[in-house]
Amino acid sequence: MNSLQDSEKWLALGLIDGLGDESIRRLLAAFGSPAEIFSASSTSLERVVKKHVAYNITRGADPGKISIALTWLEDSANSIVTFADPDYPSLLLNIPDPPPILYLKGKRELLNSCALAVVGSRSATPAGLANAEAFSEAASNAGLCIISGMALGVDAAAHRGGLRGSSASIAVVGTGLDIVYPAVNRKLAHELAEKGALISEFSLGTPALGSNFPRRNRIISGMSSGCLVVEAALQSGSLITARQALEQGRDVFAIPGSIHSPLSKGCHALIKQGAKLVESAEDILDELGYPAVRKAARQVDEPKREESLLFRHLGHDVISIDSLCQRSGLTVETVSAMLLAFELEGTVASLPGGYYQRLR
Structure with missing residues (x-):
């Protein structure tokens, strides 16, 4: 954005009652910039938008809303991005209905x-x-x-x-x-x-x-x-x-x-x-076309025989403790204790109703 004045014109354009993105794109194609749009006569504007929208443009946006937006822009983390900016997302420009104005907070x-x-x-x-x-x-x-x-x-x-x-x-x-x-x-x-x-x-x-x-x-x-x-x-x-x-x-x-x-x-x-x-x-x-960045494998202790047995029976669908006990032949106390350990490791999640699911 070239200046605060330019920012104000873009903000005002986006705050006109009844003026949507498609109409803004048509106005920009016809007049070139927000400043030129606001300088145009009602007759010229009515060739592009409906009469009541042209009237709203000549009347201008709500000064209170513009003031709020300008105050928001005083924070260095905040900005607006418009069709006039070279860093407007290039991929977004190629969709059928790109937004003329984006509010941005961050990088x-x-x-x-x-x-x-x-x-x-x-x-x-x-x-x-x-x-x-x-x-x-x-x-x-x-x-x-x-x-x-x-x-x-x-x-x-x-x-x-x-x-x-x-x-x-x-x-x-x-x-x-x-x-x-x-x-x-x-x-x-x-x-x-x-x-x-x-x-x-x-x-x-x-x-x-x-x-x-x-x-x-x-x-x-x-x-x-x-x-x-x-x-x-x-x-x-x-x-x-x-x-x-x-x-x-x-x-x-x-x-x-x-x-x-x-x-x-x-x-x-x-x-x-x-x-x-x-x-x-x-x-x-x-x-x-992006090469994966592979992390070094995390070292884990060799699982105990019973833990390996239970983990095999968990599968990836949800399952109840009773079903796990039946499949593995282990007691409820043993299965409950091992499931708690798996939860703490982040390999198993508990679900409502006493069910569990393997995560990886």
């Missing part, structure tokens, strides 16, 4: 990073969360910035993995950047602002409206070279992101799961429709 230099979108269920299983973190960390270490939507479940796990890796993470949110949604992710939002970035096409003060989230999904996929779906039900919003990724010409990847799990059905549907089945982060990295 601006990440905007044109090579990136992988990672999305999935808000009610993910422990295995799904573990996969989201592990795949994201591996991709981040290989040079791919992780982009997701900061929702509960898979999104949050993907951001954590991306931040642990070397290439950070970007959250595309469905509210104004002065609002953290969901509130439980406040700590994660602060970490993203410090080490990665948060972006939004919505003006400050925009609440968490249901219609905002499917709309922001096109930015998640649009800024990425590929999109990984970790877990998703058949009606999941993650499938919207995957569909938009396909429409934008991006690679779509899906992790398969149990045929009995509702959260695997969305991934299986994508695979049937041509998404690439992946079993490891290396599958994605190979497809996108």
